[in-house]
Amino acid sequence: MAERECRRRAPRLNCDFLIVVDDRPGVPANAFQTVDEQGRPIIAFTLPLIAEARNRDEIAFILAHEAAHHIEDHLSQQRRNANIGAVVFGQLAGEFGVAGDAIRSAQELGAVVGARTYSRDFELEADRLGTIIAARAGFDPVRGAEFFFRIPDPGDQFLGTHPPNAQRVQVVLDTASQL
16 A cells, blocks of 8 residues: 555655564664665664554554655655755854864754754654555554554654654544544
């Protein structure tokens, strides 16, 4: 279903998802989306995340959420935002008479700020589309989103990468109610 949704919404992207399990000892519970050198989307789960999942709806929702990041092209948008942040902070530093290593430091800070600027929005977009994908695949995304009740709540931190869990659950509930 994720591949079908990808082809429908983002036909210019590679939609041949590769799902991998990171079985290295000591890695924390996590799932993430990336792409390989050829642009093939990869969805990775760590063993601790799989062990913490209580049902197949949670795994399906997490997979659909990560696939949604690819479909929405969040990695490219994040890179663009980081580049813009680096340029802006570098220019500001130059305007204040800063030079050399200090400009590079300003650019690095700008890249971090730029990359995080819309990351919460990206997470909520992925939750929305992930809800749709999971439901269309025959899973219960509301039951899948119960995972949010067991993971640490990032709260509302300045430059945080994830929105509060309650906000994410509400997006899933609202989206599911419209399906």
